Amino acid sequence: MTRLPQPGSDQGKWGEILNDFLAQSHNPDGSLKDLAKSRVIGLQEELDAKAVKTDVDAALATKVTASQVDTQITAKGYLLTSVANNTLAPITSPVFTGTPQVPTANLGTNNTQAASTGFVQATAKALLASNQRPRQLSTISARLSYGHMGLSSGTAQTAYSGQWAQIGVNAAGVRVVYANFYGANLPGPNPITIKASIEMTPTGDPIAASTSNPLTPVYFNGSRTIVIQPGQVVISDITPVAPVKGKGLYVRTYISVDTLGQKWPLGKLNNAGSIPGTGYDPATDDRISANDATDNTTSRGNSTWDRSYTPLAVLAETTTRSILLAGDSIMAGIATSPTYADERIGGFGQRAFQGKAGVINIALGAEKATGMLAAFSLRMQAAQFCTDVLTNYINNDVHETGVTFAVVAARLQQLWALFAGFGLRVHATTCTPRTTSTDSWATLENQTKHVNEPIRIAVNAWLRAGAPQDTNGLAVAPGTAGAVLNPNLTTLSDVADAIESVRDSGLWAVNGTSNYFTGDGTHPRSAAAVAMAGAVPVDAILNT
Numbered sequence: 001m002t003r004l005p006q007p008g009s010d011q012g013k014w015g016e017i018l019n020d021f022l023a024q025s026h027n028p029d030g031s032l033k034d035l036a037k038s039r040v041i042g043l044q045e046e047l048d049a050k051a052v053k054t055d056v057d058a059a060l061a062t063k064v065t066a067s068q069v070d071t072q073i074t075a076k077g078y079l080l081t082s083v084a085n086n087t088l089a090p091i092t093s094p095v096f097t098g099t100p101q102v103p104t105a106n107l108g109t110n111n112t113q114a115a116s117t118g119f120v121q122a123t124a125k126a127l128l129a130s131n132q133r134p135r136q137l138s139t140i141s142a143r144l145s146y147g148h149m150g151l152s153s154g155t156a157q158t159a160y161s162g163q164w165a166q167i168g169v170n171a172a173g174v175r176v177v178y179a180n181f182y183g184a185n186l187p188g189p190n191p192i193t194i195k196a197s198i199e200m201t202p203t204g205d206p207i208a209a210s211t212s213n214p215l216t217p218v219y220f221n222g223s224r225t226i227v228i229q230p231g232q233v234v235i236s237d238i239t240p241v242a243p244v245k246g247k248g249l250y251v252r253t254y255i256s257v258d259t260l261g262q263k264w265p266l267g268k269l270n271n272a273g274s275i276p277g278t279g280y281d282p283a284t285d286d287r288i289s290a291n292d293a294t295d296n297t298t299s300r301g302n303s304t305w306d307r308s309y310t311p312l313a314v315l316a317e318t319t320t321r322s323i324l325l326a327g328d329s330i331m332a333g334i335a336t337s338p339t340y341a342d343e344r345i346g347g348f349g350q351r352a353f354q355g356k357a358g359v360i361n362i363a364l365g366a367e368k369a370t371g372m373l374a375a376f377s378l379r380m381q382a383a384q385f386c387t388d389v390l391t392n393y394i395n396n397d398v399h400e401t402g403v404t405f406a407v408v409a410a411r412l413q414q415l416w417a418l419f420a421g422f423g424l425r426v427h428a429t430t431c432t433p434r435t436t437s438t439d440s441w442a443t444l445e446n447q448t449k450h451v452n453e454p455i456r457i458a459v460n461a462w463l464r465a466g467a468p469q470d471t472n473g474l475a476v477a478p479g480t481a482g483a484v485l486n487p488n489l490t491t492l493s494d495v496a497d498a499i500e501s502v503r504d505s506g507l508w509a510v511n512g513t514s515n516y517f518t519g520d521g522t523h524p525r526s527a528a529a530v531a532m533a534g535a536v537p538v539d540a541i542l543n544t
Contacts, residue, residue: 138322138358138386140169149267150183165314167244167247167355168245171242175314178253180228180265181379184364192309193256198218198239209300216241221237253310254293265309321542323357323389325363326390328368329364330522330523373418380422387425388427388490399450413473416486417488428463428467435506437521441515449506449507460496462475469483491540517531
């Protein structure tokens with residue numbers, strides 16, 4: 001067997017044994033045989049691999065960076081990719097730094113995969129383009145009002161009203177809202193008890209009461225009645241009726257108090273003439289009595305009054321916009337007709353949105369912006385059912401004795417900020433003029449402008465320019481260098497242009513007829529309210 005010589009033995013045989021051993025891997029000329037070469041190469045590769053592993057292990061043990069590990073590996077002639085062990089994210093709840101990337105999903109994808117910023121932006125643009133908003137409980141009714149007319153006389157303990165509510169949105173199931181407050185910000189003086197039902201007509205149009213008009217009871221937490229405490233707002237359970245946009249329904253309400261002398265808030269319930277083009281006639285369609293008719297299909301009452309307790313709103317789950325109307329008597333729809341004929345629809349704001357969107361009118365006669373700023377907590381409970389506010393708090397402020405442009409502008413800025421703080425988009429109006437007349441506003445030449453007309457012109461110019469303000473938030477004149485537009489103002493309804501003879505004339509437009517646009521130089525009559533409603537950018541408000 002071939003072997004190496006053994007020290008201390010093999011005397012005289014070392015040369016022979018050694019030559020025999022070397023001959024196993026060498027040719028006679030001393031070169032390596034092929035088998036020997038392959039063994040040497042394999043051994044070298046094994047040693048190199050052990051060396052690389054040692055270098056990597058040493059780098060990881062000292063927690064060096066990935067690039068340092070890669071450098072060590074590359075120096076040995078190997079092309080490997082490595083990551084330092086201390087930078088690996090866990091599989092469960094990983095926390096990423098830098099700018100991690102994920103694939104952008106197709107629009108409309110709805111699963112658990114990660115959403116890229118591109119997917120989010122594309123989805124947002126698509127929602128805006130289709131005017132889709134998250135569904136929320138919003139007003140869908142018009143022509144209802146809260147108790148801004150004061151309190152009942154206290155001479156009765158019960159009252160009933162059946163009022164037509166025009167609907168601005170298709171709905172499947174509605175809720176009815178009732179409140180116990182009145183005036184600027186006053187809680188009712190005592191608890192009131194409410195019972196209600198909804199009457200649907202076959203076509204959704206106002207017609208006389210009939211057994212063919214089904215009555216659906218309204219429940220509150222499963223009960224037919226509810227006690228409303230002073231200052232409280234209550235919302236009914238879902239009532240299974242399906243009103244259609246542009247049509248309507250009757251809300252039948254029966255109210256009672258515990259003792260004689262107690263009172264309830266009064267809203268508007270009109271009894272003067274029909275509304276042209278609607279078939280609505282309050283003389284037969286809005287009914288009031290002392291008897292409960294919430295379950296009586298053949299009658300809505302036995303007499304007509306022009307003031308009673310009414311719901312605050314009819315609500316439904318919807319993605320469409322809904323409007324809070326806030327302001328003075330012009331927004332409330334109070335006019336000079338002794339029969340309140342011009343109040344039938346509730347002013348220019350109601351006219352603008354009727355049949356197109358739900359509204360809640362919290363306007364109050366004679367109020368200024370300062371009035372709302374000082375006392376708003378009860379009325380502004382209605383804001384939770386609206387997405388936007390159309391406000392015309394301006395006329396009483398502009399025509400206040402001794403007021404200045406700066407004071408009026410500051411009040412409006414504060415008011416807009418208040419509304420925006422309730423999550424509402426703000427839409428303002430320009431200020432209509434005030435005049436006196438010696439011929440009942442039949443002509444221009446016989447009108448006399450208000451002494452504050454220069455203030456009105458300055459405020460309107462500021463509004464038309466976007467309500468510019470300086471870096472400190474103070475109102476500045478249009479064109480002031482460095483000014484920015486008020487961030488809370490979304491749109492402007494130029495109602496002044498709609499009823500003035502020409503812009504900034506300070507005179508009510510005329511057509512030769514007495515009391516055509518106004519009967520007192522302040523409040524618009526029906527023709528003027530229609531013109532003002534036309535100046536409201538309804539499509540822009542509802543579709544953006």
